[in-house]
Amino acid sequence: MKTLVRKSIQTPLGRMIAMAGDEGLSLLEFDDRPALPVEVKELEKRYGYSIEPGHNAVLEQIEAELADYFAGSLTGFETPLVLPGMAFQRQIWSTLQAIPYGETRTYGGIARDIGKPGSSRAVGAANGQNRVAIVVPCHRVIGADGSLTGYGGGQRRKRFLLDLEHRIFAGMARQPVFHPITAQGSLL
Structure with missing residues:
Protein backbone atom coordinates (compact mmCIF):
# COMPACT_ATOMS: atom_id res chain seq x y z
CA MET A 1 0.00 0.00 0.00
CA GLY A 72 3.16 37.79 -3.99
CA SER A 73 6.70 36.58 -4.68
CA LEU A 74 5.83 33.27 -6.39
CA THR A 75 3.94 33.00 -9.67
CA GLY A 76 4.69 29.37 -10.53
CA PHE A 77 4.78 26.31 -8.31
CA GLU A 78 7.64 23.79 -8.49
CA THR A 79 6.26 21.22 -6.04
CA PRO A 80 6.08 17.84 -7.81
CA LEU A 81 2.56 16.46 -8.23
CA VAL A 82 1.12 12.96 -8.27
CA LEU A 83 -2.45 13.30 -9.54
CA PRO A 84 -4.28 9.99 -9.69
CA GLY A 85 -7.35 10.20 -11.88
CA MET A 86 -8.97 9.19 -15.13
CA ALA A 87 -7.27 10.18 -18.39
CA PHE A 88 -9.76 12.99 -19.16
CA GLN A 89 -9.38 14.42 -15.64
CA ARG A 90 -5.59 14.38 -15.92
CA GLN A 91 -5.84 16.10 -19.32
CA ILE A 92 -7.96 18.88 -17.84
CA TRP A 93 -5.72 19.25 -14.80
CA SER A 94 -2.72 19.55 -17.08
CA THR A 95 -4.55 22.18 -19.14
CA LEU A 96 -5.36 24.10 -15.94
CA GLN A 97 -1.66 24.14 -15.03
CA ALA A 98 -0.94 25.77 -18.39
CA ILE A 99 -3.18 28.79 -17.65
CA PRO A 100 -0.70 31.62 -17.09
CA TYR A 101 -0.56 33.36 -13.74
CA GLY A 102 -2.85 36.39 -13.70
CA GLU A 103 -5.02 35.13 -16.55
CA THR A 104 -8.34 33.30 -16.74
CA ARG A 105 -10.01 30.86 -19.10
CA THR A 106 -13.59 29.68 -19.60
CA TYR A 107 -14.89 26.12 -19.50
CA GLY A 108 -15.87 26.40 -23.16
CA GLY A 109 -12.47 27.82 -24.06
CA ILE A 110 -10.72 24.90 -22.40
CA ALA A 111 -13.03 22.46 -24.20
CA ARG A 112 -12.10 24.07 -27.53
CA ASP A 113 -8.39 24.07 -26.62
CA ILE A 114 -8.41 20.31 -26.03
CA GLY A 115 -10.29 19.69 -29.29
CA LYS A 116 -13.63 18.79 -27.68
CA PRO A 117 -15.74 21.93 -28.16
CA GLY A 118 -18.97 20.36 -26.90
CA SER A 119 -17.51 19.18 -23.61
CA SER A 120 -17.64 22.29 -21.44
CA ARG A 121 -19.74 20.51 -18.79
CA ALA A 122 -17.30 17.60 -18.67
CA VAL A 123 -14.49 20.15 -18.37
CA GLY A 124 -16.37 21.74 -15.46
CA ALA A 125 -16.81 18.36 -13.77
CA ALA A 126 -13.11 17.49 -14.10
CA ASN A 127 -12.22 20.99 -12.91
CA GLY A 128 -14.38 20.43 -9.83
CA GLN A 129 -12.67 17.10 -9.13
CA ASN A 130 -9.25 18.71 -8.90
CA ARG A 131 -7.78 17.76 -5.52
CA VAL A 132 -4.87 20.22 -5.60
CA ALA A 133 -6.26 23.73 -5.10
CA ILE A 134 -4.19 26.78 -6.10
CA VAL A 135 -1.29 24.71 -7.53
CA VAL A 136 -3.58 23.23 -10.19
CA PRO A 137 -5.32 26.59 -10.65
CA CYS A 138 -8.97 25.69 -11.10
CA HIS A 139 -9.73 29.13 -9.60
CA ARG A 140 -8.59 30.64 -12.93
CA VAL A 141 -11.61 29.19 -14.74
CA ILE A 142 -14.60 31.53 -15.02
CA GLY A 143 -17.98 31.50 -16.74
CA ALA A 144 -18.37 32.44 -20.41
CA ASP A 145 -20.00 35.70 -19.29
CA GLY A 146 -17.03 36.51 -17.04
CA SER A 147 -18.83 35.53 -13.85
CA LEU A 148 -17.26 33.70 -10.97
CA THR A 149 -18.64 30.22 -11.30
CA GLY A 150 -18.34 27.27 -8.94
CA TYR A 151 -15.22 26.87 -6.84
CA GLY A 152 -14.90 24.16 -4.19
CA GLY A 153 -13.14 26.57 -1.85
CA GLY A 154 -15.98 29.09 -2.11
CA GLN A 155 -16.59 32.22 -4.15
CA ARG A 156 -14.91 34.50 -1.59
CA ARG A 157 -11.67 32.55 -1.89
CA LYS A 158 -11.86 32.41 -5.67
CA ARG A 159 -12.24 36.19 -5.87
CA PHE A 160 -9.36 36.65 -3.41
CA LEU A 161 -7.04 34.39 -5.45
CA LEU A 162 -7.94 36.06 -8.75
CA ASP A 163 -7.53 39.53 -7.23
CA LEU A 164 -4.16 38.58 -5.68
CA GLU A 165 -2.84 37.23 -8.97
CA HIS A 166 -4.20 40.19 -10.90
CA ARG A 167 -2.57 42.75 -8.58
CA ILE A 168 0.79 40.95 -8.70
CA PHE A 169 0.59 40.54 -12.50
CA ALA A 170 -0.26 44.23 -12.91
CA GLY A 171 2.67 45.16 -10.68
CA MET A 172 5.04 43.01 -12.74
CA ALA A 173 3.78 44.68 -15.93
CA ARG A 174 4.22 48.11 -14.27
CA GLN A 175 1.02 49.29 -15.86
CA PRO A 176 -2.69 48.92 -15.19
CA VAL A 177 -4.02 45.57 -16.39
CA PHE A 178 -7.72 45.02 -17.05
CA HIS A 179 -9.29 42.74 -14.44
CA PRO A 180 -11.77 40.32 -16.02
CA ILE A 181 -13.93 40.00 -12.92
CA THR A 182 -14.14 43.51 -11.53
CA ALA A 183 -13.99 45.09 -15.03
CA GLN A 184 -11.43 47.64 -13.93
CA GLY A 185 -7.70 48.21 -14.15
CA SER A 186 -5.35 47.35 -11.34
CA LEU A 187 -1.82 48.40 -10.40
CA LEU A 188 0.01 47.57 -7.21
Missing part, protein backbone atom coordinates in the same frame (compact mmCIF):
# COMPACT_ATOMS: atom_id res chain seq x y z
CA LYS A 2 1.22 3.50 -0.86
CA THR A 3 1.40 6.07 1.91
CA LEU A 4 0.52 9.75 1.90
CA VAL A 5 1.51 11.88 4.86
CA ARG A 6 -0.91 14.59 5.90
CA LYS A 7 -0.19 18.05 7.20
CA SER A 8 -2.27 21.12 8.03
CA ILE A 9 -1.05 24.41 6.54
CA GLN A 10 -2.36 27.80 7.63
CA THR A 11 -2.95 30.34 4.82
CA PRO A 12 -4.52 33.81 4.66
CA LEU A 13 -7.67 32.09 3.35
CA GLY A 14 -7.87 29.53 6.13
CA ARG A 15 -6.41 26.18 6.95
CA MET A 16 -5.52 23.78 4.14
CA ILE A 17 -4.84 20.07 4.27
CA ALA A 18 -1.89 18.81 2.23
CA MET A 19 -1.18 15.15 1.49
CA ALA A 20 1.93 13.92 -0.25
CA GLY A 21 4.10 10.88 -0.79
CA ASP A 22 7.81 11.18 -1.40
CA GLU A 23 7.13 11.49 -5.16
CA GLY A 24 4.74 14.42 -5.00
CA LEU A 25 1.70 16.26 -3.71
CA SER A 26 -1.65 14.49 -4.23
CA LEU A 27 -4.04 16.70 -2.28
CA LEU A 28 -4.18 20.34 -1.21
CA GLU A 29 -7.61 21.49 -0.12
CA PHE A 30 -9.22 23.95 2.24
CA ASP A 31 -10.16 21.96 5.31
CA ASP A 32 -13.78 23.16 5.18
CA ARG A 33 -14.36 22.07 1.58
CA PRO A 34 -17.46 19.84 1.60
CA ALA A 35 -15.90 17.42 -0.92
CA LEU A 36 -12.75 16.83 1.17
CA PRO A 37 -13.98 13.63 2.90
CA VAL A 38 -15.01 12.17 -0.49
CA GLU A 39 -11.63 13.07 -1.99
CA VAL A 40 -9.77 11.44 0.90
CA LYS A 41 -11.91 8.30 0.65
CA GLU A 42 -11.26 8.16 -3.10
CA LEU A 43 -7.50 8.33 -2.54
CA GLU A 44 -7.78 5.51 -0.01
CA LYS A 45 -10.32 3.20 -1.67
CA ARG A 46 -9.89 3.81 -5.39
CA TYR A 47 -6.17 4.55 -5.54
CA GLY A 48 -4.94 2.43 -2.61
CA TYR A 49 -3.31 5.04 -0.40
CA SER A 50 -3.01 4.90 3.35
CA ILE A 51 -2.96 8.31 4.99
CA GLU A 52 -1.17 9.22 8.18
CA PRO A 53 0.08 12.38 9.89
CA GLY A 54 3.67 13.34 9.19
CA HIS A 55 6.15 15.42 7.27
CA ASN A 56 8.26 14.98 4.17
CA ALA A 57 10.22 17.19 1.79
CA VAL A 58 7.22 17.61 -0.54
CA LEU A 59 5.03 18.97 2.27
CA GLU A 60 7.81 21.32 3.37
CA GLN A 61 8.18 22.55 -0.21
CA ILE A 62 4.47 23.23 -0.74
CA GLU A 63 4.19 25.01 2.60
CA ALA A 64 7.08 27.33 1.68
CA GLU A 65 5.73 27.88 -1.84
CA LEU A 66 2.25 28.72 -0.54
CA ALA A 67 3.76 31.32 1.81
CA ASP A 68 5.63 32.87 -1.14
CA TYR A 69 2.52 32.71 -3.36
CA PHE A 70 0.38 34.56 -0.82
CA ALA A 71 3.21 37.07 -0.26
Whole structure:
Protein backbone atom coordinates (compact mmCIF):
# COMPACT_ATOMS: atom_id res chain seq x y z
CA MET A 1 0.00 0.00 0.00
CA LYS A 2 1.22 3.50 -0.86
CA THR A 3 1.40 6.07 1.91
CA LEU A 4 0.52 9.75 1.90
CA VAL A 5 1.51 11.88 4.86
CA ARG A 6 -0.91 14.59 5.90
CA LYS A 7 -0.19 18.05 7.20
CA SER A 8 -2.27 21.12 8.03
CA ILE A 9 -1.05 24.41 6.54
CA GLN A 10 -2.36 27.80 7.63
CA THR A 11 -2.95 30.34 4.82
CA PRO A 12 -4.52 33.81 4.66
CA LEU A 13 -7.67 32.09 3.35
CA GLY A 14 -7.87 29.53 6.13
CA ARG A 15 -6.41 26.18 6.95
CA MET A 16 -5.52 23.78 4.14
CA ILE A 17 -4.84 20.07 4.27
CA ALA A 18 -1.89 18.81 2.23
CA MET A 19 -1.18 15.15 1.49
CA ALA A 20 1.93 13.92 -0.25
CA GLY A 21 4.10 10.88 -0.79
CA ASP A 22 7.81 11.18 -1.40
CA GLU A 23 7.13 11.49 -5.16
CA GLY A 24 4.74 14.42 -5.00
CA LEU A 25 1.70 16.26 -3.71
CA SER A 26 -1.65 14.49 -4.23
CA LEU A 27 -4.04 16.70 -2.28
CA LEU A 28 -4.18 20.34 -1.21
CA GLU A 29 -7.61 21.49 -0.12
CA PHE A 30 -9.22 23.95 2.24
CA ASP A 31 -10.16 21.96 5.31
CA ASP A 32 -13.78 23.16 5.18
CA ARG A 33 -14.36 22.07 1.58
CA PRO A 34 -17.46 19.84 1.60
CA ALA A 35 -15.90 17.42 -0.92
CA LEU A 36 -12.75 16.83 1.17
CA PRO A 37 -13.98 13.63 2.90
CA VAL A 38 -15.01 12.17 -0.49
CA GLU A 39 -11.63 13.07 -1.99
CA VAL A 40 -9.77 11.44 0.90
CA LYS A 41 -11.91 8.30 0.65
CA GLU A 42 -11.26 8.16 -3.10
CA LEU A 43 -7.50 8.33 -2.54
CA GLU A 44 -7.78 5.51 -0.01
CA LYS A 45 -10.32 3.20 -1.67
CA ARG A 46 -9.89 3.81 -5.39
CA TYR A 47 -6.17 4.55 -5.54
CA GLY A 48 -4.94 2.43 -2.61
CA TYR A 49 -3.31 5.04 -0.40
CA SER A 50 -3.01 4.90 3.35
CA ILE A 51 -2.96 8.31 4.99
CA GLU A 52 -1.17 9.22 8.18
CA PRO A 53 0.08 12.38 9.89
CA GLY A 54 3.67 13.34 9.19
CA HIS A 55 6.15 15.42 7.27
CA ASN A 56 8.26 14.98 4.17
CA ALA A 57 10.22 17.19 1.79
CA VAL A 58 7.22 17.61 -0.54
CA LEU A 59 5.03 18.97 2.27
CA GLU A 60 7.81 21.32 3.37
CA GLN A 61 8.18 22.55 -0.21
CA ILE A 62 4.47 23.23 -0.74
CA GLU A 63 4.19 25.01 2.60
CA ALA A 64 7.08 27.33 1.68
CA GLU A 65 5.73 27.88 -1.84
CA LEU A 66 2.25 28.72 -0.54
CA ALA A 67 3.76 31.32 1.81
CA ASP A 68 5.63 32.87 -1.14
CA TYR A 69 2.52 32.71 -3.36
CA PHE A 70 0.38 34.56 -0.82
CA ALA A 71 3.21 37.07 -0.26
CA GLY A 72 3.16 37.79 -3.99
CA SER A 73 6.70 36.58 -4.68
CA LEU A 74 5.83 33.27 -6.39
CA THR A 75 3.94 33.00 -9.67
CA GLY A 76 4.69 29.37 -10.53
CA PHE A 77 4.78 26.31 -8.31
CA GLU A 78 7.64 23.79 -8.49
CA THR A 79 6.26 21.22 -6.04
CA PRO A 80 6.08 17.84 -7.81
CA LEU A 81 2.56 16.46 -8.23
CA VAL A 82 1.12 12.96 -8.27
CA LEU A 83 -2.45 13.30 -9.54
CA PRO A 84 -4.28 9.99 -9.69
CA GLY A 85 -7.35 10.20 -11.88
CA MET A 86 -8.97 9.19 -15.13
CA ALA A 87 -7.27 10.18 -18.39
CA PHE A 88 -9.76 12.99 -19.16
CA GLN A 89 -9.38 14.42 -15.64
CA ARG A 90 -5.59 14.38 -15.92
CA GLN A 91 -5.84 16.10 -19.32
CA ILE A 92 -7.96 18.88 -17.84
CA TRP A 93 -5.72 19.25 -14.80
CA SER A 94 -2.72 19.55 -17.08
CA THR A 95 -4.55 22.18 -19.14
CA LEU A 96 -5.36 24.10 -15.94
CA GLN A 97 -1.66 24.14 -15.03
CA ALA A 98 -0.94 25.77 -18.39
CA ILE A 99 -3.18 28.79 -17.65
CA PRO A 100 -0.70 31.62 -17.09
CA TYR A 101 -0.56 33.36 -13.74
CA GLY A 102 -2.85 36.39 -13.70
CA GLU A 103 -5.02 35.13 -16.55
CA THR A 104 -8.34 33.30 -16.74
CA ARG A 105 -10.01 30.86 -19.10
CA THR A 106 -13.59 29.68 -19.60
CA TYR A 107 -14.89 26.12 -19.50
CA GLY A 108 -15.87 26.40 -23.16
CA GLY A 109 -12.47 27.82 -24.06
CA ILE A 110 -10.72 24.90 -22.40
CA ALA A 111 -13.03 22.46 -24.20
CA ARG A 112 -12.10 24.07 -27.53
CA ASP A 113 -8.39 24.07 -26.62
CA ILE A 114 -8.41 20.31 -26.03
CA GLY A 115 -10.29 19.69 -29.29
CA LYS A 116 -13.63 18.79 -27.68
CA PRO A 117 -15.74 21.93 -28.16
CA GLY A 118 -18.97 20.36 -26.90
CA SER A 119 -17.51 19.18 -23.61
CA SER A 120 -17.64 22.29 -21.44
CA ARG A 121 -19.74 20.51 -18.79
CA ALA A 122 -17.30 17.60 -18.67
CA VAL A 123 -14.49 20.15 -18.37
CA GLY A 124 -16.37 21.74 -15.46
CA ALA A 125 -16.81 18.36 -13.77
CA ALA A 126 -13.11 17.49 -14.10
CA ASN A 127 -12.22 20.99 -12.91
CA GLY A 128 -14.38 20.43 -9.83
CA GLN A 129 -12.67 17.10 -9.13
CA ASN A 130 -9.25 18.71 -8.90
CA ARG A 131 -7.78 17.76 -5.52
CA VAL A 132 -4.87 20.22 -5.60
CA ALA A 133 -6.26 23.73 -5.10
CA ILE A 134 -4.19 26.78 -6.10
CA VAL A 135 -1.29 24.71 -7.53
CA VAL A 136 -3.58 23.23 -10.19
CA PRO A 137 -5.32 26.59 -10.65
CA CYS A 138 -8.97 25.69 -11.10
CA HIS A 139 -9.73 29.13 -9.60
CA ARG A 140 -8.59 30.64 -12.93
CA VAL A 141 -11.61 29.19 -14.74
CA ILE A 142 -14.60 31.53 -15.02
CA GLY A 143 -17.98 31.50 -16.74
CA ALA A 144 -18.37 32.44 -20.41
CA ASP A 145 -20.00 35.70 -19.29
CA GLY A 146 -17.03 36.51 -17.04
CA SER A 147 -18.83 35.53 -13.85
CA LEU A 148 -17.26 33.70 -10.97
CA THR A 149 -18.64 30.22 -11.30
CA GLY A 150 -18.34 27.27 -8.94
CA TYR A 151 -15.22 26.87 -6.84
CA GLY A 152 -14.90 24.16 -4.19
CA GLY A 153 -13.14 26.57 -1.85
CA GLY A 154 -15.98 29.09 -2.11
CA GLN A 155 -16.59 32.22 -4.15
CA ARG A 156 -14.91 34.50 -1.59
CA ARG A 157 -11.67 32.55 -1.89
CA LYS A 158 -11.86 32.41 -5.67
CA ARG A 159 -12.24 36.19 -5.87
CA PHE A 160 -9.36 36.65 -3.41
CA LEU A 161 -7.04 34.39 -5.45
CA LEU A 162 -7.94 36.06 -8.75
CA ASP A 163 -7.53 39.53 -7.23
CA LEU A 164 -4.16 38.58 -5.68
CA GLU A 165 -2.84 37.23 -8.97
CA HIS A 166 -4.20 40.19 -10.90
CA ARG A 167 -2.57 42.75 -8.58
CA ILE A 168 0.79 40.95 -8.70
CA PHE A 169 0.59 40.54 -12.50
CA ALA A 170 -0.26 44.23 -12.91
CA GLY A 171 2.67 45.16 -10.68
CA MET A 172 5.04 43.01 -12.74
CA ALA A 173 3.78 44.68 -15.93
CA ARG A 174 4.22 48.11 -14.27
CA GLN A 175 1.02 49.29 -15.86
CA PRO A 176 -2.69 48.92 -15.19
CA VAL A 177 -4.02 45.57 -16.39
CA PHE A 178 -7.72 45.02 -17.05
CA HIS A 179 -9.29 42.74 -14.44
CA PRO A 180 -11.77 40.32 -16.02
CA ILE A 181 -13.93 40.00 -12.92
CA THR A 182 -14.14 43.51 -11.53
CA ALA A 183 -13.99 45.09 -15.03
CA GLN A 184 -11.43 47.64 -13.93
CA GLY A 185 -7.70 48.21 -14.15
CA SER A 186 -5.35 47.35 -11.34
CA LEU A 187 -1.82 48.40 -10.40
CA LEU A 188 0.01 47.57 -7.21
